[in-house]
Amino acid sequence: MARGGKQQKKKVEEVDFGVITAEARKQVWSGAVPIQLHLHPSEITGSQAPSPFLMLAPRNGYLPLLEPEIQQHFAKAIPSNADSIWFDYQGLPLKWHIPTGVLYDLLVAEFERPWNLTLHFRAYPVEVLTVCEDDAVKWNFVNALKEASYVMYGNIKSVMNISQLDQVELWRCVVKGELEGYDRIAARLRPGFGGGGNWVREILLTPTCDDASSGGALLRAGSESGRPSRVPIRVYLRTVDRDLDDLFDAAPVSSWDEVVYTTRPIDLRGGSILTVRDALLKMVPHLFTRPESLDELSVKPRESSPTSKLETEGPTDDSVSQAISDASPKTADEEPSTSPIEPVAGLGSAAGEPDDLVLEGIVRVQGIELNLDLPLEWVARNLCGPENFIHLIVISRRVTLQLPSKAME
Amino acid sequence: MAPGAGDGTLTAEEFKIAALYLVMKWKHCCPDLPEWTWQPIEKTLLSTTPGYACGYLVLENVYVGSDQKDDAENLDEPDEEDYGDAEDQATMHGDSMGVFNQHLYTYHVVYNESYRVPMLFLQGRLQDGRPLRWDSVLRDLPVGSQLVSNQSRWTFLTQEDHPLIHRPWFALHPCGTSEIMRLVLSDFSQHQEKDSVPISKVLEKSGDMSGVPEKKDSHKSSPGRTEFGAAERSDRRINSEGQVSSWIEKYILTWMSFAFPTVGLAIPSYVFVDSK
Numbered sequence: 001m002a003r004g005g006k007q008q009k010k011k012v013e014e015v016d017f018g019v020i021t022a023e024a025r026k027q028v029w030s031g032a033v034p035i036q037l038h039l040h041p042s043e044i045t046g047s048q049a050p051s052p053f054l055m056l057a058p059r060n061g062y063l064p065l066l067e068p069e070i071q072q073h074f075a076k077a078i079p080s081n082a083d084s085i086w087f088d089y090q091g092l093p094l095k096w097h098i099p100t101g102v103l104y105d106l107l108v109a110e111f112e113r114p115w116n117l118t119l120h121f122r123a124y125p126v127e128v129l130t131v132c133e134d135d136a137v138k139w140n141f142v143n144a145l146k147e148a149s150y151v152m153y154g155n156i157k158s159v160m161n162i163s164q165l166d167q168v169e170l171w172r173c174v175v176k177g178e179l180e181g182y183d184r185i186a187a188r189l190r191p192g193f194g195g196g197g198n199w200v201r202e203i204l205l206t207p208t209c210d211d212a213s214s215g216g217a218l219l220r221a222g223s224e225s226g227r228p229s230r231v232p233i234r235v236y237l238r239t240v241d242r243d244l245d246d247l248f249d250a251a252p253v254s255s256w257d258e259v260v261y262t263t264r265p266i267d268l269r270g271g272s273i274l275t276v277r278d279a280l281l282k283m284v285p286h287l288f289t290r291p292e293s294l295d296e297l298s299v300k301p302r303e304s305s306p307t308s309k310l311e312t313e314g315p316t317d318d319s320v321s322q323a324i325s326d327a328s329p330k331t332a333d334e335e336p337s338t339s340p341i342e343p344v345a346g347l348g349s350a351a352g353e354p355d356d357l358v359l360e361g362i363v364r365v366q367g368i369e370l371n372l373d374l375p376l377e378w379v380a381r382n383l384c385g386p387e388n389f390i391h392l393i394v395i396s397r398r399v400t401l402q403l404p405s406k407a408m409e
Numbered sequence: 410m411a412p413g414a415g416d417g418t419l420t421a422e423e424f425k426i427a428a429l430y431l432v433m434k435w436k437h438c439c440p441d442l443p444e445w446t447w448q449p450i451e452k453t454l455l456s457t458t459p460g461y462a463c464g465y466l467v468l469e470n471v472y473v474g475s476d477q478k479d480d481a482e483n484l485d486e487p488d489e490e491d492y493g494d495a496e497d498q499a500t501m502h503g504d505s506m507g508v509f510n511q512h513l514y515t516y517h518v519v520y521n522e523s524y525r526v527p528m529l530f531l532q533g534r535l536q537d538g539r540p541l542r543w544d545s546v547l548r549d550l551p552v553g554s555q556l557v558s559n560q561s562r563w564t565f566l567t568q569e570d571h572p573l574i575h576r577p578w579f580a581l582h583p584c585g586t587s588e589i590m591r592l593v594l595s596d597f598s599q600h601q602e603k604d605s606v607p608i609s610k611v612l613e614k615s616g617d618m619s620g621v622p623e624k625k626d627s628h629k630s631s632p633g634r635t636e637f638g639a640a641e642r643s644d645r646r647i648n649s650e651g652q653v654s655s656w657i658e659k660y661i662l663t664w665m666s667f668a669f670p671t672v673g674l675a676i677p678s679y680v681f682v683d684s685k
Binding site for chain 2: 097127128129136142148150151156232257259261263264265284285286
């Protein structure tokens, strides 16, 4: 445990941590997926199919927000009785309320660049997709923001009290991907906010006197400072065949029934620092197996490091992963016997979870294959979407083996 | 705070207790009505996780009389986008042609992990199985709810991706539920001391609650959920086990009594009477 003697060192690290933090958030906000849109053959009216349209879709945005640009390109092809615009990927209608980057990370096992989507102006699949009209996208965001606020602080006062003007501006910043403007307003969404400055930095750098004993000035939850008591997480699960050698050979998702996604808030209260792994052990304990069954654990993401996956996102995300790998060991210093590389090592949290369990699959957040030893709260602050949810994607082998319930709780 | 009042929220385990109580009570009190059933979550990927809800409540085949002419439900003709017109048209046809149709509704009560309260989902279908659009569902609601919905288009009743089925359903927004339940339950537990005062009496006092889900911003003195609150709650659960029924068991029934009228579903008052 980091006590008095380490104080000096810790301080330096905290400063670095803050810088990394700001950098990671910047990169996350500028993340985008290159997509190529093809008009569905049945909707081609003229003698010639319109050329495909290549564009960058912000990871934290929503597909319908791309409509103005798309309409411009496909102007001639849009029928007079057009429905709401919608998209499919290999036949699967895409849920517009899920952020674009999450859809990509979930549905595209083998990273495909550009992401080839089919565009529709007709025959909106009302049985599968919620109607996307008027302000639906905006309100989907606002309601998610409220929900996240409730999860974190136990009320939605701050979101409800935001002025009309600020609400408009906040949404504009989300649509345009303007982090600074967003942060200015989002800061007011935190209870007890004093005003001014970067709230992330403020939280991370504010020393609290009695923290040394619990192992982290950085990551204490539920205190007076307006720290969240729970972390808002949406988890998306997809399984692939057990005997598939390579997770990336998985067949495309043909129906939403093959995917599970749900909201799983994780409680941060309690003394120890929770890692992503701890959170997963709570949310999906049955996806972990003991190393004895390691023989099948060619699950490791091919030969590549997470960084190679990030090519998809362009050079920007490399620095995110750099930021993350920088951040990990530093926080790990706070805990004994932690190796940032070996997820199996575990943190031996207070709850006494089995240390030797291994997740049969990969975990993605914001296009990054996540180091499971990252502190959950760090991920929450830096890799969350603008609505403050962590969108955690788990692609796993179909596991038949089930743990005794004792191990789970 | 009165015993059992808590902060108006439920844990996933308590949700199940309350749900099973409702199923039993409903079956006992209203044998002639469509049955509530407890549906375990079958998406096996998540169902094994302790601490999270493992099922939800289902009520199927509820006919809601509608004076709407079903042709107004022209899903295949996107031309008719103007909902205002559609409404006039429907009323007009209904009157002039005497068309009376029935819409078939299914209701789900799903535990919301974020707000830690039950959440009502509903889906209406036409006789031919096509799903009802928002404007049609709206017109099936009581007038009071229609007004609320007009004022608060996006925070009262909205179309949502059903959290378990992943299909479009309509949902009552849950963010005001815990506040209302906190108030109702604190009142309830005062009455509970006199043992068998029916909860319906408490609810009478609450008056017309149809607009209530809107008042979610009136969280004036709502204290955040504290660790203490959670611990305190579990104690009370044990303390109250000797009583006829605890507030946890009655939670869903109580919540239904104000949530369901907003979507036009009446709960027979005798469900609320304690049968010993």
